[in-house]
Every structure is written in C-alpha cells, then in structure tokens.
Amino acid sequence: MTDKMIKKDQFxxxxxxxxxxxxxxIPAKEDDNFYNFTALGEKETFDFDYxxxxxxxxxFALPQSEKMFEFSLNKSDKDANILREAASDSSNxxxxxxxxxxxxxxxxxxxxxxxxEFRDPWWTKHRDSLTLIGLGCNEPDSTCFCTSAGGGPFDxxxxxxxxxxxxxxxxxxxxTKKGGKLLxxxxxxxxxxxxxxxKADEVKAASEKKISSHVATDKLKSKNALELFNASFWxxxxxxxxxxxxxxxxxxxCWCFDIQDEVNYDQGDRIRNWDSCMFPLFTLHxxxxxxxxxxxxxxxxxxxxxxKYYVDKYDNGIACVGCGRCVKYCPVNIDIRxxxxxxxx
Amino acid sequence: xxDNPYLPYPVKIQxxxxxxxxxxxxxxxxTFLNKEDEGNFSYTPGQFCEISIPGKGExxxxxxxxxxxxxxxxxxxxxxxxxxxxxxxxxxxxxxGIRGPLGNWYPWEQMEGKNVLVIGGxxxxxxxxxxxxYMLEPENRKKFKDITVVYGSRSPGLLLYRNELIxxxxxxDINMHITVDGTDDPDWxxxxxxxPTITEKKITTSEDTYAIVCGPPIMIKFTQPVLEKIGFxxxxxxxxxxxxxxxxxxxxxxxxxxxxxxxxxxxxFSLAELNELPNEY
Ligand SMILES: Cc1cc2nc3c(=O)[nH]c(=O)nc-3n(C[C@H](O)[C@H](O)[C@H](O)COP(=O)(O)OP(=O)(O)OC[C@H]3O[C@@H](n4cnc5c(N)ncnc54)[C@H](O)[C@@H]3O)c2cc1C
Ligand code: SF4
Ligand code: SF4
Ligand code: FES
Numbered sequence: 334m335t336d337k338m339i340k341k342d343q344f345x346x347x348x349x350x351x352x353x354x355x356x357x358x359i360p361a362k363e364d365d366n367f368y369n370f371t372a373l374g375e376k377e378t379f380d381f382d383y384x385x386x387x388x389x390x391x392x393f394a395l396p397q398s399e400k401m402f403e404f405s406l407n408k409s410d411k412d413a414n415i416l417r418e419a420a421s422d423s424s425n426x427x428x429x430x431x432x433x434x435x436x437x438x439x440x441x442x443x444x445x446x447x448x449x450e451f452r453d454p455w456w457t458k459h460r461d462s463l464t465l466i467g468l469g470c471n472e473p474d475s476t477c478f479c480t481s482a483g484g485g486p487f488d489x490x491x492x493x494x495x496x497x498x499x500x501x502x503x504x505x506x507x508x509t510k511k512g513g514k515l516l517x518x519x520x521x522x523x524x525x526x527x528x529x530x531x532k533a534d535e536v537k538a539a540s541e542k543k544i545s546s547h548v549a550t551d552k553l554k555s556k557n558a559l560e561l562f563n564a565s566f567w568x569x570x571x572x573x574x575x576x577x578x579x580x581x582x583x584x585x586x587c588w589c590f591d592i593q594d595e596v597n598y599d600q601g602d603r604i605r606n607w608d609s610c611m612f613p614l615f616t617l618h619x620x621x622x623x624x625x626x627x628x629x630x631x632x633x634x635x636x637x638x639x640x641k642y643y644v645d646k647y648d649n650g651i652a653c654v655g656c657g658r659c660v661k662y663c664p665v666n667i668d669i670r671x672x673x674x675x676x677x678x
Numbered sequence: 679x680x681d682n683p684y685l686p687y688p689v690k691i692q693x694x695x696x697x698x699x700x701x702x703x704x705x706x707x708x709t710f711l712n713k714e715d716e717g718n719f720s721y722t723p724g725q726f727c728e729i730s731i732p733g734k735g736e737x738x739x740x741x742x743x744x745x746x747x748x749x750x751x752x753x754x755x756x757x758x759x760x761x762x763x764x765x766x767x768x769x770x771x772x773x774x775g776i777r778g779p780l781g782n783w784y785p786w787e788q789m790e791g792k793n794v795l796v797i798g799g800x801x802x803x804x805x806x807x808x809x810x811x812y813m814l815e816p817e818n819r820k821k822f823k824d825i826t827v828v829y830g831s832r833s834p835g836l837l838l839y840r841n842e843l844i845x846x847x848x849x850x851d852i853n854m855h856i857t858v859d860g861t862d863d864p865d866w867x868x869x870x871x872x873x874p875t876i877t878e879k880k881i882t883t884s885e886d887t888y889a890i891v892c893g894p895p896i897m898i899k900f901t902q903p904v905l906e907k908i909g910f911x912x913x914x915x916x917x918x919x920x921x922x923x924x925x926x927x928x929x930x931x932x933x934x935x936x937x938x939x940x941x942x943x944x945x946x947f948s949l950a951e952l953n954e955l956p957n958e959y
Binding site: 401402404406413414415416418445446448450451452453454558559562588589590591592593594596601603605608610615616617618619620622624625630634637638641642643645646 | 681682683684685686688711730732733734735736758759762772773774775895920921922924925927928929930931932934935936937942954955956958959
C-alpha cells in the first residue's frame with residue numbers, strides 16, 4: 334500500500350463521503366472548551382491544531398457503561414431469571430484524528446481483554462468495528478512523553494491509517510488492510526508525490542525532537558517486584574493524592590470495570606461500568622476486610638500495575654502510552670513521569 | 679463454556695440444606711436446566727463459580743461438591759451481604775445461574791502418592807469437603823497415602839457437613855480430628871481447642887505430606903508457624919485465597935495480588951508462591 338494525498342480543503346468532503354459506510358467521529362471543542370470525539374454532523378469542522386481530547390477514546394471499545402445482558406424477573410415470562418445477551422452496536426466506525434498514543438492504548442488493553450484463555454466478547458466486537466485514522470502530532474504538548482513509552486508522535490503501531498498535516502496537503506498513509514479498505518471505499522487514490530513524502534519525513538523528525546520530556550523505563554522489567562512494592566518512596570508519592578479517580582477515568586489504558594445489576598420494576602439489565610482502583614470499595618470484602626484500605630496502597634497499585642505487573646505479565650512494554658492526561662488533569666499534580674523515574678532508578 | 683464467558687448456565691435449586699444452628703450457612707444443590715451444560719461443566723476440587731442471581735449480581739463461591747458426585751453441583755453459602763442474603767431467601771425449584779468452573783485447583787498431580795493433611799476452619803471448609811469426597815472415592819483413594827483432617831469451628835453447631843464428618847470418623851482410611859473452640863455439651867466426643875493447637879498436638883510428621891489449609895485469616899496466621907515447626911516447607915503448604923471479584927476470568931482487574939489474578943491464576947497458591955508476592959490480601 335502506498336502513501337496517498339489530498340488537498341486540505343478536500344478533507345471535509347472526504348469525511349462526509351466516509352459517512353456513507355462508517356460512523357465518523359472527529360475531535361470537536363465542547364462548550365467547556367475541551368475537545369472530545371463527536372459524531373461528525375453538518376456543522377463540525379476538523380481542527381488540525383487540536384492537541385488531544387480530554388477523555389480518551391478507549392470508550393469506543395470499552396464504554397463507560399455497557400449493557401451486557403437483559404433479563405425478566407416476571408415469573409410468568411417463559412425465560413424469567415435467564416440472561417439474554419443484550420444487543421450491541423458494532424457497525425463500522427472511523428475515529429478520525431486519534432493520536433498515535435491513544436491508538437497504542439488499544440493494543441495495551443487488548444493483551445488483557447483478548448488472551449489465549451478468554452476473549453471478552455464486547456471488547457473484541459467493538460474493537461473489530463473500529464478503523465483508527467491517526468493524526469500525527471506536529472506540535473506535541475509539554476506533558477507528552479510517548480517516545481519514552483514505546484511510541485512517538487507519528488508512531489504507526491496502533492493505527493490503520495496515519496495522516497500527516499503538511500500545510501495545504503494531507504499525506505494519507507494506509508497501514509493495515511482495514512485502513513486500505515477504508516481509503517478504497519472513499520476513493521482516495523491520488524498517490525503522494527515524493528516531495529510531499531519527504532516533507533512528511535521532515536515534519537516527523539522535527540516533531541520527535543520537540544518532545545521535551547523523557548524518562549527511562551529500561552530497568553523496570555528486571556527490577557524485583559517485591560522490592561519495588563516495598564520501596565520507601567510510595568508515601569511521598571501518595572501524600573497529596575485525594576483519591577478522586579480522575580487519573581484512572583481519563584487514562585486511555587485504565588480498563589478495570591465493575592459489574593452491576595439494575596432492575597426497573599420486573600425487568601433488569603446486567604451492566605458493566607468503569608471502576609477505579611483509587612476507591613476503597615474496589616477491594617472491600619463483604620466481611621469488612623480490605624486488602625487495600627490505605628490510600629498509599631491504592632496509589633501504589635495503580636503505578637505498580639501499569640509499570641511493573643503489566644510489564645511482567647504480558648511482556649508488552651509498560652501499560653502507559655505517555656499521553657500525559659493524568660499529569661495534566663491531576664488536581665494535586667501527581668506526575669507519573671516522576672514515579673517512573675523513581676521506580677526505574 | 680459458551681463463546682461468552684460472562685454468560686451463566688441456568689440452574690435450578692434442587693435442594694437446600696441448612697448447615698449450621700445459627701442458620702447462617704446453607705448448602706444449595708443445583709441442577710442444570712440444559713442437560714448438555716452438565717456435560718460441559720467439568721471441574722476439579724479447589725475451583726469456584728460465579729453464582730449469578732439476576733437482579734442482585736454475581737458472587738464467587740467455591741464448589742463444595744466433588745466431581746465424583748453426579749447429577750448436581752453443590753455450594754455452601756454464608757449469609758453476609760446483598761447477594762448471599764437474597765440467596766438465603768430463595769426456595770427449592772427457583773432459578774439462578776452459575777458461571778464456571780473458574781480458577782485453578784489443589785495440586786492433585788503433585789499430591790499423588792503422598793500423604794494429604796487437610797486443615798480447615800469455620801465455613802471455609804467447602805472446597806475441602808469437595809477434596810475429601812474426591813479422595814475417598816475408591817478409584818482415587820489408592821492414589822494417596824494417609825489422609826488426615828483437622829477441622830474446627832467455634833462450637834459443635836457451627837460445623838459444616840456434620841453427618842459426613844461423623845461418617846468419616848468411623849472410617850479407617852481417613853484420620854479425623856474434629857475440634858471446637860469450646861462447648862458445654864457433655865456428650866461432645868471430639869476435641870476441644872483451636873485448630874492450630876490441635877494441629878500441633880496431633881500432627882507429628884511432615885514427611886511426604888502436603889498440607890491444604892483453608893480458614894479465616896486468624897486461623898491461617900497461627901497455623902502457619904505450627905506447620906513450619908512440624909517441618910512443612912513452603913512448597914508443601916497449599917492455601918486458597920479470597921479477594922473481592924467480579925469477572926472471575928482475569929479481565930476486570932479487581933482481584934490482583936502483584937501480577938497474579940486470584941480468580942484466574944488462583945485461588946489456590948502454595949505458600950512458596952505467596953512469599954514471592956506483595957502481602958496485600
Ligand atoms: C474464590 C472464592 C471462594 C469463595 N467461596 C465461598 C464459599 O464457598 N462460601 C461462602 O459463603 N463464601 C465464599 N466466598 C466469599 C463470597 O464470595 C462473599 O461472601 C460474597 O461475595 C459476598 O457477597 P454479598 O453480595 O452477599 O456481599 P456484599 O458485601 O453485598 O457484596 C457485594 C459484592 O461485592 C463482592 N464481594 C464482597 N465480598 C466479597 C468476598 N469476600 N469475596 C469476593 N467478592 C466479594 C461481590 O462481587 C458482591 O456481589 C468466596 C470468595 C472467593 C473469592
Ligand atoms: S488524579 Fe491525582 S489526586 Fe486524583 S486519584 Fe489520580 S493521582 Fe490521586
Ligand atoms: S498513565 Fe497517564 S500518561 Fe500514561 S497513558 Fe495513562 S493517562 Fe496517559
Ligand atoms: S475477578 Fe476480575 S480479574 Fe479477577
């Protein structure tokens with residue numbers, strides 16, 4: 334598959350054409366001035382200068398709340414008390430403008446949700462319906478550290494298509510078969526010329542140089558888990574945490590969920606909802622015993638999971654893609670880069 | 679299991695047995711609504727299920743029956759919170775669901791040809807019952823040397839499976855040490871004393887022996903040094919852990935100890951394995 338190009342002023346036309354075959358989502362500024370992925374309507378335009386969405390796009394495959402099963406509790410119904418799988422939408426969806434870090438996050442989560450023993454049916458169905466059209470980052474944010482987390486501002490690993498914003502033109506690079514198919518469907522077939530390709534290389538190299546924050550992760554794998562667990566720095570790290578859970582909800586790789594039954598009169602749903610290891614209820618037993626009653630234990634769990642347990646379990650790098658959301662939005666400025674530095678020392 | 683590991687098998691309550699005099703523990707014999715599910719449900723002692731009560735939720739419960747007992751699956755449930763309370767109010771013939779079997783099991787292959795010492799306390803005797811019934815099956819009994827059981831509860835009325843305990847007492851292919859913390863029953867024929875104390879008194883050798891230990895944290899805490907004193911190495915002390923759980927299949931992220939998920943990599947661990955993990959359970 335070869336690089337394609339279109340003029341920038343044709344880009345919205347391309348997206349609208351895509352709507353014939355895909356649900357199309359683009360980053361759009363919401364009332365509160367933050368960007369979030371929004372279904373492309375008539376009034377939206379694509380803003381090439383956006384940095385990243387506040388909420389991560391993980392919700393496309395792991396919705397904050399998802400109905401798993403339905404059931405009737407009405408004894409006169411033939412299937413009373415028997416669960417039926419709830420209908421779920423898995424029609425083709427294109428996420429346009431996703432950042433390479435967030436696309437890599439799908440790979441991080443996938444190792445857990447689609448493993449040799451168990452496949453999560455909702456995750457795999459949603460994941461398969463997505464085509465990820467990434468926008469390389471010409472101007473990385475000050476909190477971005479993707480190059481330290483196995484990625485980069487133009488990293489292709491998690492994407493189906495990568496877009497390069499090159500002034501008047503967009504270079505469109507198909508990466509997977511799925512991406513190639515989407516471009517065919519939308520009749521994107523003008524080959525990129527060599528000067529544009531060269532420009533793409535230059536923009537990429539320049540952007541990588543603009544990443545200002547770096548942190549080494551090379552020793553995490555060989556460190557002893559128990560020694561890290563018992564390290565003396567956790568109290569200091571956790572000191573200011575207010576256990577708000579913001580970090581886990583915004584993080585593109587935090588996947589933990591809860592399962593709850595909700596009943597309305599005699600009809601019910603079994604639903605799964607995002608949960609957070611930052612909350613004491615997460616581990617509370619019915620007996621009252623709690624293996625992680627203290628905040629320091631919960632903060633340690635979040636970082637140990639991402640930076641050590643995951644590393645040991647899946648041999649798939651760290652479970653952080655360096656998007657910087659938790660750094661930016663933590664109300665008390667807890668900085669994972671500093672935690673990585675301490676753990677990797 | 680079906681393609682969807684979250685979908686329970688529908689089961690019917692065949693029989694409810696009240697186990698303890700305080701009515702807090704009941705055993706449920708469940709039968710599969712669909713015969714083919716019964717064939718697919720093949721388990722090994724030590725495993726557990728998620729019991730699913732539509733409208734209330736799911737809870738992890740150890741399998742108390744043995745795979746050698748056909749026609750039903752049994753669970754013994756302590757009344758504590760939302761789901762267990764609801765279950766305690768259910769009646770025979772009502773429907774619920776079970777998901778499983780889940781998790782690993784006691785190390786049966788390693789224990790073949792060895793002595794097995796079973797130590798249990800309180801209501802954590804469920805998968806131990808499964809194990810004892812399994813080992814006593816004539817086909818299996820030959821595979822193990824001496825089988826010894828130390829089982830205790832606070833008072834005689836709180837012992838689980840009392841009729842079976844008495845049957846086992848009478849047999850000569852299993853050594854039973856039943857004990858209670860205390861009793862004012864003058865006819866009590868068995869031991870009085872805490873499980874660790876009775877273990878120390880009755881168990882004299884660790885030679886060629888595996889110890890399977892299940893009980894409340896306080897019992898485990900005091901039994902462990904006793905076993906070590908008798909000479910058990912950490913590799914041969916086997917324990918079953920509890921953590922709050924949801925998915926039961928290592929996906930929801932709730933039940934980890936270090937890089938292990940208790941629901942999938944456990945619930946059975948040797949003490950040697952636990953010694954390598956953070957002390958966070
Ligand atoms: C592997 C395993 C085997 C078990 N075997 C047995 C058994 O044989 N008999 C028995 O009586 N109990 C057993 N338990 C404990 C039992 O799961 C809890 O008592 C039960 O979940 C309490 O649910 P509840 O809804 O009544 O309590 P609530 O406090 O209302 O619980 C609400 C939810 O929290 C979760 N939860 C609360 N406590 C626990 C806990 N200790 N373990 C796991 N999840 C919890 C459940 O998801 C539950 O739906 C076992 C636990 C595990 C992990
Ligand atoms: S966002 Fe910050 S304060 Fe809130 S739970 Fe995460 S680390 Fe703690
Ligand atoms: S841990 Fe923080 S920086 Fe890393 S992926 Fe999650 S939100 Fe982004
Ligand atoms: S219960 Fe979900 S990971 Fe163990």
